[in-house]
Amino acid sequence: MSPSAKRRAATDQVSDLIASRLSVYLRCLSLLDQAGVCTVSSSALAHQFHLNAAQIRKDLAYFGEFGVRGVGYSVLELQRHLRTILGLDRRLNVAIIGAGNLGLALADYPGFRQEGFNIVALFDTLPEKVGKRTRGGVPIHHVKELRRVVSRNHITIGVVAVPANAAQLVANNIVSTGIKAILNFSPGTLRVPPGVKLKNADLTVSLESLSFFLARGDAGEEK
Amino acid sequence: MSPSAKRRAATDQVSDLIASRLSVYLRCLSLLDQAGVCTVSSSALAHQFHLNAAQIRKDLAYFGEFGVRGVGYSVLELQRHLRTILGLDRRLNVAIIGAGNLGLALADYPGFRQEGFNIVALFDTLPEKVGKRTRGGVPIHHVKELRRVVSRNHITIGVVAVPANAAQLVANNIVSTGIKAILNFSPGTLRVPPGVKLKNADLTVSLESLSFFLARGDAGEEK
Numbered sequence: 001m002s003p004s005a006k007r008r009a010a011t012d013q014v015s016d017l018i019a020s021r022l023s024v025y026l027r028c029l030s031l032l033d034q035a036g037v038c039t040v041s042s043s044a045l046a047h048q049f050h051l052n053a054a055q056i057r058k059d060l061a062y063f064g065e066f067g068v069r070g071v072g073y074s075v076l077e078l079q080r081h082l083r084t085i086l087g088l089d090r091r092l093n094v095a096i097i098g099a100g101n102l103g104l105a106l107a108d109y110p111g112f113r114q115e116g117f118n119i120v121a122l123f124d125t126l127p128e129k130v131g132k133r134t135r136g137g138v139p140i141h142h143v144k145e146l147r148r149v150v151s152r153n154h155i156t157i158g159v160v161a162v163p164a165n166a167a168q169l170v171a172n173n174i175v176s177t178g179i180k181a182i183l184n185f186s187p188g189t190l191r192v193p194p195g196v197k198l199k200n201a202d203l204t205v206s207l208e209s210l211s212f213f214l215a216r217g218d219a220g221e222e223k
Numbered sequence: 224m225s226p227s228a229k230r231r232a233a234t235d236q237v238s239d240l241i242a243s244r245l246s247v248y249l250r251c252l253s254l255l256d257q258a259g260v261c262t263v264s265s266s267a268l269a270h271q272f273h274l275n276a277a278q279i280r281k282d283l284a285y286f287g288e289f290g291v292r293g294v295g296y297s298v299l300e301l302q303r304h305l306r307t308i309l310g311l312d313r314r315l316n317v318a319i320i321g322a323g324n325l326g327l328a329l330a331d332y333p334g335f336r337q338e339g340f341n342i343v344a345l346f347d348t349l350p351e352k353v354g355k356r357t358r359g360g361v362p363i364h365h366v367k368e369l370r371r372v373v374s375r376n377h378i379t380i381g382v383v384a385v386p387a388n389a390a391q392l393v394a395n396n397i398v399s400t401g402i403k404a405i406l407n408f409s410p411g412t413l414r415v416p417p418g419v420k421l422k423n424a425d426l427t428v429s430l431e432s433l434s435f436f437l438a439r440g441d442a443g444e445e446k
Contacts, residue, residue, distance in 0.1 A: 087438025105324035187334035215310025
């Protein structure tokens with residue numbers, strides 16, 4: 001790996017880790033807000049949600065000064081700040097390629113819309129799917145319409161929800177529309193050109209982490 | 224957080240990170256194997272799949288000595304070792320609770336079976352679903368059958384694929400069957416007792432990481 005590629009990969013990983021933690025904080029704050037809590041200290045936040053207080057303070061300080069010493073953070077204000085940092089203050093339009101069970105599940109996944117992601121279009125090649133809508137109302141287009149629909153709807157994120165053998169082709173297709181951010185649900189490694197961010201949501205990795213836990217026989221020991 | 228709880232959380236996080244990396248290595252080795260490659264060095268592995276060679280050596284050394292100096296790793300042997308470490312040398316039986324689009328997609332997700340996970344049962348409460356099978360042949364039982372089916376089929380992992388408002392109830396239900404490993408796909412935080420490992424597969428977090436990337440305007444800069 002070249003030094004610049006290494007730097008890129010490292011920056012990338014750090015940015016992924018920070019983004020994941022900010023997402024978690026945001027989720028915790030929503031729960032506090034729903035519970036009617038107005039202010040929270042980093043240690044209370046950490047205690048309540050099994051997080052690390054020092055890490056919270058460090059992560060937030062990195063993006064500016066939010067808290068008030070001795071009072072803590074305003075739940076509403078911190079939520080707003082985190083949404084801005086995460087780019088969730090403007091809604092993002094998302095396209096999903098593949099209208100199988102996974103694509104359909106993702107299209108109607110309520111969490112996406114709540115967090116500011118509009119799933120505006122699904123794509124498939126099967127005649128019995130094209131022209132229909134999901135239960136949630138997302139239209140299913142033919143893949144050959146991808147470029148046109150992406151540009152017309154200002155879609156900035158593409159989701160790969162096709163079988164592994166079609167995934168690279170679909171990724172190339174998404175890249176060719178000018179989309180710079182891809183979420184891949186198919187197992188296996190995809191290649192994207194520099195300037196495009198690929199995030200793998202490999203469902204098997206999560207199961208393997210549980211398998212690892214069960215294999216170590218930690219149940220009742222570590223946790 | 225108590226010192227022991229902190230230690231637990233830290234161990235837990237480390238174990239998750241190692242498990243994720245081992246999963247990635249295993250996936251890369253499968254690709255090399257399919258391509259007819261017999262031996263590979265850590266640096267070749269790192270180079271080809273955009274990984275870190277030192278990290279690979281460290282991760283593998285932690286579990287014993289696998290490589291041969293100057294030759295590298297035998298692809299087949301390392302695959303076998305990794306599968307053992309990850310507990311994938313014996314097949315694990317998995318139950319999914321929730322037979323909506325997500326549950327159905329997960330039940331027939333080919334990656335699971337390939338990696339040694341048998342999805343043996345789906346559970347739901349809707350009369351029109353109970354008694355049916357998925358396209359891949361997984362039977363859908365009524366949730367009230369959970370304990371019986373889990374014990375009869377030696378199910379060790381439970382997957383939560385229900386809407387957020389039912390998720391904690393389902394998690395409690397899974398825990399009550401004696402299952403020690405839970406994969407949660409619903410948005411939001413779940414509580415499980417000590418001795419039970421909970422892994423969140425929050426689909427929104429992946430999208431938020433892409434949003435963060437787009438918000439920073441890194442496209443064409445960092446990567």
